[in-house]
Amino acid sequence: MHNNPKEPLIHITKRGALPWHRAWGIRLLAILVALVVCGVITTITTGLDPLAVYATMFSGAFGTVRRSWILGQDLAILLCISLALTPAFRMHFWNLGGEGQILAGSLATASCMILFGETLPGPVLILLGIVASLAAGAFWALIPAVCKARWNTNETLFTLMMNYVATQLVAYFVIVWEVPKGSGKIGIINQSTEAGWLPVLAGNRYLLNILVVAVLTIAMYVYLTYSKHGYEISVVGESEATARYVGIKVGKTIIRTLLLSGAICGLTGFLLVAGTNHTLTTTLAGGQGFTAVMVAWLAKFNPLGMILSSFLLVFLRRGAGEISTIYGLNQSYGDILTGIILFFIIGSEFFISYKLHIRKSGKKVAAQESTAAESATAETAAEETAAEAVAAEDTADKKEVGADV
Numbered sequence: 001m002h003n004n005p006k007e008p009l010i011h012i013t014k015r016g017a018l019p020w021h022r023a024w025g026i027r028l029l030a031i032l033v034a035l036v037v038c039g040v041i042t043t044i045t046t047g048l049d050p051l052a053v054y055a056t057m058f059s060g061a062f063g064t065v066r067r068s069w070i071l072g073q074d075l076a077i078l079l080c081i082s083l084a085l086t087p088a089f090r091m092h093f094w095n096l097g098g099e100g101q102i103l104a105g106s107l108a109t110a111s112c113m114i115l116f117g118e119t120l121p122g123p124v125l126i127l128l129g130i131v132a133s134l135a136a137g138a139f140w141a142l143i144p145a146v147c148k149a150r151w152n153t154n155e156t157l158f159t160l161m162m163n164y165v166a167t168q169l170v171a172y173f174v175i176v177w178e179v180p181k182g183s184g185k186i187g188i189i190n191q192s193t194e195a196g197w198l199p200v201l202a203g204n205r206y207l208l209n210i211l212v213v214a215v216l217t218i219a220m221y222v223y224l225t226y227s228k229h230g231y232e233i234s235v236v237g238e239s240e241a242t243a244r245y246v247g248i249k250v251g252k253t254i255i256r257t258l259l260l261s262g263a264i265c266g267l268t269g270f271l272l273v274a275g276t277n278h279t280l281t282t283t284l285a286g287g288q289g290f291t292a293v294m295v296a297w298l299a300k301f302n303p304l305g306m307i308l309s310s311f312l313l314v315f316l317r318r319g320a321g322e323i324s325t326i327y328g329l330n331q332s333y334g335d336i337l338t339g340i341i342l343f344f345i346i347g348s349e350f351f352i353s354y355k356l357h358i359r360k361s362g363k364k365v366a367a368q369e370s371t372a373a374e375s376a377t378a379e380t381a382a383e384e385t386a387a388e389a390v391a392a393e394d395t396a397d398k399k400e401v402g403a404d405v
Contacts, residue, residue, distance in 0.1 A: 009359045015352070023352050030348035034341040041340070046329065053323055060322020061315050071318055073206040073276060076213040077268060079310040081285075081292035083213075083220045084264035086301050087257045089293075090224065092237045095258065097144065097159030098265050098289030100166035101137040103282070105266025107170050108136035109273040110280040113189045113196035114177055125196045129274055130267070137266020138259045140166060145258030149251035163289070170282050177280075188278050198275045209275045216264070221303040233257055265289075298345065316341060 018026075039050030061071050081098050088095035109129045116125055144158035179187045190196055201207040224230040232253050236243045240250050272284055295313060299305030320334025 011357050011359075012354050013357065015355050018352055026352050027345060027348050030344040031341065034344035037344070038337045038340050042337070046327070046333075048327060053327070056323045056326050057316075057319025060325075061318045063322075067318070069204060069206045071314055072210050074314045074318070075307075075310050076206075076210045077272065078288050078292060078295060078314060079306055080213045080216065080268045080271065081265060081288055082295040082299075082306045082310060083216055083303055084261050084268065085292055086220065086296050086303060086306070087224065087230075087233055088261045089296055090237050090301050091233045091254065091257050093145075093148065093254060093258065094156045095141065095144075095159050095261055096156055096290070096293065097141065097162045097262075098292055099285045099287070100159070100163035100289075101140045101262045101265030102269045102272070102285040102289060103163075103166040103170050104140040104262075105133035105137040105269025106273045106280055106284050107166075107173060107269070108132035108266065109196075109270045110177075110186070110189060111173075113274070117190045117193065117195035120195075122195060126198065126274065129196055129270055133266040133270035134263040135266070137269065138263040141258040141262025141265070142255065145255045149254045167282050170280065170284075174280060174282070186280050189273075189280070191278070196274055197278060198271075205276060209271050212271065216267075217303050217307065224303065229253075229256070294342075294346075298349075312345075313342075 035054070042048055042050045042053055060067065062068050081102065084101070085095055085098055109132060112125060112129045112132050116128065120128065140162060141159075144153070144155050144162060147153040147158060148155045174186055175184070177186050178184060198205075198208050201211075224233065232243070232248050235246065235248055236250055236253050243250050243253070269284070273280060277284065291313060295306055295309045298309040316338040320338050321331070323329060323337075324331045324334045
């Protein structure tokens with residue numbers, strides 16, 4: 001007996017690069033399917049009208065002018081963190097220390113505002129806060145970068161560890177500067193003088209943050225796409241051996257890139273403390289250092305694409321909070337809907353990168369083989385007929401030649 005290996009029921013092959021419109025079409029289809037699934041679940045579990053729930057989510061994000069500005073501010077902060085992590089991720093340095101680097105920058109900013117709020121002029125204090133936050137964030141990223149470049153340590157664990165250190169450092173200084181004593185919090189820093197606060201543009205305190213991040217997005221896109229450093233980051237990410245072969249100093253590139261990544265995270269901390277929150281807490285970053293990883297990945301580390309992915313996540317978060325409030329549902333219910341939508345969006349990336357092939361049934365295979373055999377027989381018969389016709393023509397030609405002779 002011969003054991004013929006069976007073809008697997010499903011096998012996967014990698015796709016070539018899809019045109020951008022087809023890739024986005026798959027993503028949009030995934031979102032539509034996710035909305036249908038969420039609608040069915042909502043109807044079954046709560047009896048609510050899914051369309052009304054979606055309208056409430058939209059209202060939670062854009063229902064008033066103030067809500068729209070808050071959404072823009074949240075989008076800007078999340079986008080800023082994503083931009084900070086992108087250079088490191090492109091280099092395949094898995095910087096999961098965004099939270100700690102943000103806290104380091106926010107601590108530096110708060111320190112400047114508290115220690116020099118009564119002695120330095122406002123513009124000088126703001127400039128000092130910017131420099132201090134950039135330096136603090138860069139230093140917090142420099143430590144794991146040097147260890148990676150010199151001793152090839154695991155950057156994932158190292159940067160995660162640095163988050164906990166930064167959290168405890170902030171907690172210590174919150175107790176040192178707490179107002180009033182025993183409250184366990186700092187409160188609004190320089191509330192009476194507003195020393196170190198960013199100026200309000202056009203009557204809106206969120207506008208300056210949004211403009212800063214917009215400029216930073218364009219600058220990061222140009223840096224990664226058109227600069228020599230951006231090219232070196234891509235080469236190191238593809239292959240360190242290739243990078244060394246072409247003369248790129250890998251260790252230097254790692255350190256330089258992480259300095260940039262940490263500095264932008266530190267700037268995010270400055271925008272939070274000096275721009276909007278005007279206080280310091282251990283939860284200031286709100287877990288966005290980890291959410292930014294998803295934002296960057298969904299956009300394939302493209303700074304312009306991160307605008308859309310940041311908007312999607314912020315919109316879902318604010319919409320989930322609104323439906324929980326309006327319908328009296330548990331906050332977790334909105335998070336469940338958000339999770340389902342994200343599951344489909346992330347899952348769609350599989351179908352963009354890979355193609356599924358399903359094994360055909362035996363009858364279909366036999367029918368196809370029979371059809372193929374019949375086609376082959378027909379082709380053979382046609383070839384034989386054509387050959388006979390040619391031979392007949394040759395014979396006729398020879399007879400004509402003999403008759404002429």
